[in-house]
Amino acid sequence: MEEVNNHDVFIAFKAQLALLAPTQAQFKIALSGGLDSMVLLHLFSRLENCNVVAQHIHHGLSPYADDWAEQCRITCASLGIPFIFSKVTLDKKNGESLEALARDKRYQALTHAMSKDHYLVTGHHQDDQLETVLLALKRGAGLTGLQGIVGKQCLSMGYLVRPLLDFSREQLSNYAQQFSLTWVEDESNQDQQFDRNFIRQSITPLLKARWPAITKTVARSAIHCQSQQQLIDEITVDDFKSCNSKLKSLRIQLLKNLSQVRRCNVIRHWFKQNGLTYPSTKQLAAIWQDVVIAQQDAMPQISLQGYNVCRYRDELYLVSKNKVTCEAQRVSWHATNPLKIKAGDFRFHINAESGYLDERYQVDICFRSDLPKGFSCRPIGRDKKRTIKKLFHEHHLAPWLRDRLPFVFINGELVEATSLFQCESVYSKQLRICSSKWKA
Structure with missing residues (x-):
């Protein structure tokens, strides 16, 4: 116990966790059984007076899924951490990503019954951050994507925190070996048809061989992007408040007074406030050209995400396409x-x-x-x-x-x-x- 408490990884983890959550928080570890989540479990077990449980989600995708669940249960029992087992069913539709579906179902199960004092904890680390930023670059993402994985964010009624983002996979592996931890290896992680696995298996080793500190420097860039994004978000919220009317629409004349960058951010924020995903750059251009600045006697609209973006009397509206049944x-x-x-x-x-x-x-x-x-x-x-x-x-x-x-x-x-x-x-x-x- 004393050896763990004096370990550099534990000391840094404890300090980082204190920045992310209050001491009285109720923590739930997302326990897959892999290296990072098993290290996370072990670190939490060494905290004093910590209210923590671990939850394992059984997707049924691997023939070894039952074995993984059992290993998680045994490890939690040995460390004195309450264990929650949840099984989810994946009903994949045509064209739907199995990876994305599994992730969505996993988070639905993990966030079930969360309250304002609950903190879901995942074991994302610097190597995950590197992969995420590279994937964002591949997509041509803007600052929102290039900020990568953030350390803390709102999730359901509580929060999602990631206290291991300052550690590399190598550091976590060394810690696990030093304390004789066991973990599972998901065989699907070797399948390079998935972009993240391709980066992990084929690209990251080349980058590390050329630039050994690449995970640290990319993580630093992600933090810089997060800081800049926070500043942009604060400006956008102020702009949105000035352009947003009581009817939950946007005042077009006030939008026109903003620079193109700021008005695009306002429209993106408007979509987010209505529970929608951000419109693409192409869609933003269409909203402006085909709706906002269309000729005055027109009643223009375009359809996005189940909504019509409409203009009426110099205001921009988001109108649901779902027909409301009105019965006398x-x-x-x-x-x-x-x-x-x-x-x-x-x-x-x-x-x-x-x-x-x-x-x-x-x-x-x-x-x-x-x-x-x-x-x-x-x-x-x-x-x-x-x-x-x-x-x-x-x-x-x-x-x-x-x-x-x-x-x-x-x-x-x-x-x-x-x-x-x-x-x-x-x-x-x-x-x-x-x-x-x-x-x-």
Whole structure:
């Protein structure tokens, strides 16, 4: 125990972990059984008063998968670390990468039931960083890709941390041999049809032979890229806040005031905020040329990732292509009690004024498709009726929202177009709309 505590790898690991997570954190080690995760397990076992478990994910891809799981269980038992075993099923679709599918399923299992105090820990090291940066260069990645593997990032409700990024595979191997650790070797790591394996088996040895410090220098470059990316992210967030409207759209005129680089970053951030992947350089150019600066009388749009990027009244919108089913509904209401209606993103709350509590009302929630052609009404404060079409224009309601706007009728009279306007009606004195809300 004393020998481990004084080991350079353990001392550096302990210091790095302190920078990544608080002492009271709950740690979960992603334990594959390979060299790096077994070293990680051993290092954690030597920490005092550490709340840690290890989880092994069984993919069923290797004929040795059962043996790996058993070895992980035995090692955890010998080190006094609680062991979690999870088996996942890989349902590969045509054209889907088996490697990517396995990774996604693995992280789904590892992050299940994570909370804000939970830290998932992986054993990524400097050699992994070298491979990641080389793969990013191969793809023609920008700064986001060239920053490689980061030491800490948000994941699910908790965090993902990688305290071994400052160590080379050789350092970890030496540590494992010194303390007689055993680990498994995944036979698929020898298959050079996978790009990462090709780099590991054929490229990295050549680079190290020519430049022995290559893993350290590339890791240093990745850290520089991470610092620069952080600065760009901070600027982008400020730009996004200034361009982002209450309707979760982007103000085109404010985008035009930015340099090309900054406005592209704003659009990329906008996609990320909506749970989408970053658009490519080509897609960003199409958004700008074909939508933003298209002629003024056009209603341009392009489709990306299941969304339409649309322009309306000098604003840029992301509109889901999923068709929302809008079904009319009817409620019979006795005014003794307030009426509250909740349907999807629609909320409606209405009371009867005193003197009308014994009345019965028929409340209908319907949509534009339910209205007769040319339907008109008189909004409160207006001297004459307007057609619904004209009122939509006056209130600048985007075209793709018009079929989804809920209309509220009482005994056959329109009383409100939700969140847009209320109408003059014989029920204006009898009823009081307490609140209505519709999330577009």
